[in-house]
Amino acid sequence: xxxxxxxxxxxxxxxxxxxxxxxxxxxxxxxxxxxxxxxxxxxxxxxxxxxxxxxxxxxxxxxxxxxxxxxxxxxxxxxxxxxxxxxxxxxxxxxxxxxxxxxxxxxxxxxxxxxxxxxxxxxxxxxxxxxxxxxxxxxxxxxxxxxxxxxxxxxxxxxxxxx
Numbered sequence: 323x324x325x326x327x328x329x330x331x332x333x334x335x336x337x338x339x340x341x342x343x344x345x346x347x348x349x350x351x352x353x354x355x356x357x358x359x360x361x362x363x364x365x366x367x368x369x370x371x372x373x374x375x376x377x378x379x380x381x382x383x384x385x386x387x388x389x390x391x392x393x394x395x396x397x398x399x400x401x402x403x404x405x406x407x408x409x410x411x412x413x414x415x416x417x418x419x420x421x422x423x424x425x426x427x428x429x430x431x432x433x434x435x436x437x438x439x440x441x442x443x444x445x446x447x448x449x450x451x452x453x454x455x456x457x458x459x460x461x462x463x464x465x466x467x468x469x470x471x472x473x474x475x476x477x478x479x480x481x482x483x484x485x
Contacts, residue, residue, distance in 0.1 A: 370397030381410020
């Protein structure tokens with residue numbers, strides 16, 4: 323998966339990802355305001371396949387699933403961060419959003435193209451061939467994310483077991 327990088331700093335919390343003020347309007351309204359406190363242009367300009375890169379503690383705050391769901395609905399292909407809040411990390415994977423711990427994330431530049439290779443535990447700048455190591459994600463979690471998340475993965479496995 324290759325996309326353009328949207329770079330954010332440390333401590334991006336779930337209220338920035340899914341602002342509580344817009345929760346009543348449903349997900350279609352909520353995604354219009356995703357990350358607007360950090361970058362007012364993000365939700366308007368993010369494109370399917372783009373990659374969000376953050377610093378430490380990405381997704382801290384409440385346990386709201388809408389934080390990861392908003393990124394999925396906007397078409398973000400992956401989130402790389404120096405570290406994640408545990409609940410956000412698990413919500414992301416469960417909802418089909420590739421989330422990779424990348425200690426070198428702060429070396430990635432805003433707007434650059436980035437190819438994310440979860441099976442190889444890395445991200446690559448296709449222009450410069452610079453490689454950024456990520457912590458390995460177990461194959462069963464990669465398969466789950468690629469299937470579209472936990473529910474889609476379980477449905478696939480159930481169908482396969484019936485044949």
